Amino acid sequence: MTKMLATAVLGLTLFLGTGKTLAMTAVEHMTFLSGQEETLSLKYLSYMSEVAHGVRAKKMEKRRQELIAAVRLAIREGNKLRPFEGDASLRNAYVNYWTVLLSIFNEDYSKIIDMEEVAERSYDAMESYLLLQDKVDEKLKEAYNKVPEAYQTFAASHNVQLTQGQSTKLDRKLNETSRVNNYARQLFLISFKSSVQESNMIDALNKADLNGMEQSKNALKLYSEEGLSRLDTLKPYNGDASLVTACRKVLEFQKNESSRISVLSDYMLKREEFEKIKKAFDAKPASSRKQADVDAYNKSLDAMNKGINDFNKTNDELNKGRDKVMQNWDAARKRFLDQHVPHK
Known part of the structure; x- marks a missing residue:
């Protein structure tokens, strides 16, 4: 037939x-x-x-x-x-x-x-x-x-x-989607591992948890450096290095952030110390206060005031820097997936 x-x-x-x-x-x-x-x-x-x-x-x-x-x-x-x-x-x-x-x-x-x-x-x-x-x-x-x-x-x-x-249209779409997703997820996890510690550190900062800040800061430094080393082993996807580049900027910022966050914790220590001195100072009747008490109070207040200026400046710079690299990272991920993952 x-x-x-x-x-x-x-x-x-x-x-x-x-x-x-x-x-x-x-x-x-x-x-x-x-x-x-x-x-x-x-x-x-x-x-x-x-x-x-x-x-x-x-x-x-x-x-x-x-x-x-x-x-x-x-x-x-x-x-x-x-x-x-x-x-x-x-x-x-x-x-x-x-x-x-x-x-x-x-x-x-x-x-x-x-x-x-x-x-x-x-x-x-x-x-x-x-x-x-x-x-x-x-x-x-x-x-x-x-x-x-x-x-x-x-x-x-x-x-x-x-x-x-060589392959069907659907075969190609399924295979390409899988490859792109696997590549993008690798990079996302590298970034996320470090970002979780950054989030924990900020949460500890907002709660004035100095021990929590210190632990998260050390973990942030470790995972950002670890992530940067892993990026060195990843090749561009079909010649597209945009996602690796954006991820690297996030990790470089977080590594730098881990070294600068001590400015914020230093202020918190100074504020904590001032509150102790102030509490003791206020507990004494004015007639019982000595010059040494006044000097200690003023010295601690000056240190706290100087610390708050450094705190505000550093905190503002870190917030702006974080927003910039994260917006770039989100945009890079969207562009990468738009370009490489079939929509239909």
């Missing part, structure tokens, strides 16, 4: 012959299933890209529910399709893949949403959150890889000749 040359949305080229009803029916069977997948993939790749671009999954709950409904519809439509000449292999391959999709968006992304709130609180929580996203990416790729195999086997079994490229 003469083989027909066929296409489907898997990225293969369709050449239709004439007068071969059986082959055309096989092509129609294939095209129906791949058409369902093309429509579906536009929805779920768009959703996954938005999450990868930094949009919180919780904010897209309506989109997720719409996607779940679309996957369920595809499964129902697929199950209605009659096997071609008793061969249900291709139909089952697609339906099995869509069933995995349903599990991913119904269960795995539900867990991702639940983890979003706590992920910001610690490095370990963030690492677990991103690891779950990595596992979802791999789960999706592994499930999809069975579809092209079934597609080619079905075509060979029913005399449909396929002209193949």
